[in-house]
Amino acid sequence: MGKPKYQDDLSTPTFHRCNDSAKRQVPPQYELEDPLGSMPSSGATGVTSSLADDGRIDIDLDSHLTRTLVRWASKGESGVPDRRPSRRLTVFRTWSVRLNVVIQVVGSRGDVQPFIALGKELQRYGHRVRLATHDVFDPFVRESGLDFYPIGGDPKELMAYMVKNPGLIPSMKSFREGDIQRKRTMILQLLQGCWRACIENDPHTQQPFVADAIIANPPSFAHVHCAQALGIPLHLMFTMPWSSTRAFPHPLANFKASKISPAVINYASYGIVEWLTWQGLGDIINNWRNTLDLEPIPATVGPVLVENLKVPFTYCWSPALVPKPPDWGEHIDVCGFFFRDPPRYDPPADINTFIKAGQRPVYIGFGSIVIEDPARMTSVILEAVQSCGVRAIISRGWSNLGEGLSSYTDNVLFIDDCPHEWLFQHVAAVVHHGGAGTAACGLRNACPTTVVPFFGDQPFWGEMVAAAGAGPPPIPHQVLDSSNLARAISFCLTPEAMAAAHELSSKMSAESGVQAAAESFHANLPLEMIRCDVLPHLPAAWEYKRLPIKLSKVAAQVLIDNAVLGASDIRSYDIQPIFINNPRWDPVTSTSSASISWVHDITSSYTGIIHSPISELRRSNAEGASGGETAGRMATASAKQFGRLNMTIFKGLGVDIPYACAEGFRAVPKLYGEEVKDHGEVKDWSSGFEVAGKNFAHGMVDGITGLWTKPYQEGKSDGALGVAKGVGKGLLGFGSKITSASLGLMAYPGQGICKSIRRAAKSQTRKNVKALKKKEGEHLVRFLSEADVLTVLNRFEQRQKERVRPA
Template sequence: MAAEESGSAVGEAAAAANGDCPAAAAAVASSSADDRILPRSSTMPGVIKNDEITNETAGPSNLQRSRTERRRQNNPADDPARQLFDEKIPIKKKLKMLNRIAIVKDDGTVVVDVPSGLEDTVGVGTEDGYADVTVDDSLDGLDIPYRPPMQIVILIVGTRGDVQPFVAIGKRLQDYGHRVRLATHANFKEFVLTAGLEFYPLGGDPKILAEYMVKNKGFLPSGPSEIAIQRKQIKDIIFSLLPACKDPDPDTKIPFKVDAIIANPPAYGHTHVAEALKVPIHIFFTMPWTPTSEFPHPLSRVKQPAGYRPVQDPQKMTEIIVQALEMTGQRGIINKGWGGLGTLAEPKDFVYLLDNCPHDWLFLQCKAVVHHGGAGTTAAGLKAACPTTIVPFFGDQPFWGDRVHARGLGPAPIPVDQFGLQKLVDAIIFMMKPEVKEKAVELAKAMESEDGVTGAVRAFLRHLPSKTEEITPPPSSSFLEFLSPLSRCLGCS
């Protein structure tokens, strides 16, 4: 839902905006003076000296309990996850432990039971840690390394919200003299060609893929009937990747030979193609793809369902939206999208129905937005300084809803199966608070200084191997070896 300048508006369509995704980060540093004042805590769990226990900030009982828990967690014998990799433990016992840790529900969701007091026991410099990794966050376009002109293919599977950011990246790469082919679903051919990029069709239908994720809370199918449909989708996608990297343009017949690959994770076989062609690959996504100290992986199933139902009753949802706008005295724009919203029994002078419109333009005309919570739509709303309410359906949408709420930019997300009149009314009232608008404006100003496209291009070019480095695939990872069992799995001869 997007809102007009004197009202609010509701949108459920896929993302159509290019922008950076919202995230929170925090850092704590202590000076040398602080080091002299604050007592140092022992990092060795088995040794606690009496003179290390003080009463300056925390009670002795709390401090002692914390150290006891840390000792217990650092003991591999007490860690079920580590026991799963212990070769001395019988398989039957491991299966019982696995059933206690993770349960696959009937709807395909994998529920993981993580102890509430669990702490990260992997530290910098340990065997399993990522030590001495330096990340340069500078996005200054002047320090983008020069690379001779290359032929680059961008492999993207997903909705328009997944495709659009890579259109911007491709155009920027063209500015630096590279030839760019964007390979994605046939639905987006006109969109890609209009942007001035070369296009190559990948298999798969984004609407079918999205409907599957909406219907199934996890990636696992909820019923046998789903398997055949998704097997065909995956087969079509995977077997179109290699031609996308080496076949001539299907329209102009101009030859193409890839020098480097950019892909998003749902493109599945991207790594195997890169190994077969012995070219470098860089994987990008529109959301964090690794866990951080701030939040887990956005698709992790830690006692929280990550997907909900298709708008099963769009007529009822439309009525709720109209009533909420009327009760709060707001005007609204209903963006119909794939969900079938926007069927009114009678016209309302405070409601405008919209089929499709770029969010980065639309949201600038609004003072609040309510939407499904896709990465691109969330970014567009926050970049326009709009307080935001997210009604998540699946995937990373609950994650963005939680991040928006944590920053005070909107109310707690409303899962689609809990969507109701009072909740929407309360959400609109919350977004109309001056302090919420102030926070949205503050974040929008911070986002103005970010240049995600330049940062992505710079990261891609910086991490390309030098001419002296050779891209050699592991002996057992050839693309033909990968396709052979896959063909049998997908029902191919």
């Protein structure tokens, strides 16, 4: 069976499955059918949103809610393939700017290990790389030579939760046992830890560190918010599809057959999964954003935030296994699996002896998966091994398989941790949970693979391996027994499976995933924006107020130390600022959405008037405060909430609703295919007036002239019928553009003024970041020579002369 192929029509890959995977001895077909053809059989339950046996979300596409979500999630989908190559293949430059790069990773050891390989590669460019992940991985990261920052969270607890709740909807058992609240608490801890990882000193050396760029995997969740707070570039990297495409559905989504086009369903599945995720975490993220002085993200924006911002994305899997879909833009790359340099490993005597004692064994292990009944799993494995008549190496993993049994028999060896890079060179086939890293390592070593998925992307990788012919269809752990496991192992040992695995291995050996990912990271960085104008090998962190001169932390500190500049002469510089807006599609939905949010905020303010004084009373009683102090606290809390209520009423009626209405009317021409002019972002009061002026001028001119130009343009192509259509478009455009222009005169400046007021009131985070940047500059300047200092002074004087304009 050949590898997946992508055709020009971006039609849908269909996985043909059998309910009992043990009855099939051939891999599933992975082929492209007509986009209007039938959907793949997925075993959906017909419920609007429920869990399938493999942990994915079963969604009934004929329900009203789901159809609404499909329309909403597909609004950004143009239907036209992008077809532009990745920026890595179009941007050719030698990178020389040395950055502080923080890599944020949430997950198991298999999630962390690929980023160690990436971190080592980035160090070769001169970057200082900090890997921020769970505390338990401290030795693992530091032994590799990378900086480490602990973000909290227990990956073992996280894996146990995911095994119990493999999809996005938690089970009732988890609700009853309090797992949900514990997970939400852990998510908040991870968010806070990821932020600290961007700005705090190294825990061991106390060396200052403020990030210049962020690399992250999507489950770290904090990435885009940290990047916004710091004004620095963000690059996401992951081992499973997370970007909307018509080529295949989100790995966590399972759809019931519907009349909706499979290509549309595939594209919408990503937005629906993100929407479900945001429903569970949006309040936590917005509350945490408030501590960073960032505005809350609207519920309609949160699920599509990363895609709307076109955050660069690198997928670390082999294009020989899953090629890049044609509708992924140039900011999305498929680079190949990340492999670290093989560690030095001297195998224990028992492993060495066992491998040499007979035919190549089969490896069986589930790594960091926490299995609910490890004794049963051990029994199933041993029975299957005996039935096949093979030798096996069984990894105990986090579930401690084989507990209480002898570590060694004639045909089975139980082992603890052992590097897969070394071990998989000595086995005939591998059976594992389907983690991308383990699957990659097995295929790279030409090992046919059986996947026993538990959650997440594991079913996806099992299906990809089977589609390539290098293994049988994945066997969900819930239905695994000794019989179907034995048949799967037997399939892996067939000449056909071995030949397919060797073919994949040959193609993967020609790829350099880590090097390609580093190139992708650099190709997506704004070189001219990031480079210091005085020391071009360092990133800019400050900006000279009087002239457009960008300064690194070191350069600014040298100039301050030598009295060339004062601290008040520079301001913090954002390398790549992020502005989050709520896109509006039409005046009805935009105005109603803003009105609903306004009512919600008013209700929340009314509730706060009562709740806040009670909270202060409880806090005062717990602290033993006096009656007078308690009364003062309660009065202050009540006054704050009353002020918030008045501000909410004023801002909603005077700014938010008119702004949403103006944006909605401005977007109306999109409904009949006309391109809407971009008037820029409303960032502060000055840009608010600027946008209002542009919107008024263009709206009035285009609205009036459109009454004549639209009929003429349409009539040239479609005759009398075109003239009629043009008259309709002209009238609709006249009404919408004139209305938007009029409303915008008040709405855009009001929005800008509110942002300026909020920025002035919410400034503590920016002040903290400035202090930390200065602290790092003071630390680094100590390592400069006298010649280096003179270079900074001379170059700054030269840049001043170049920037001064003649009178």
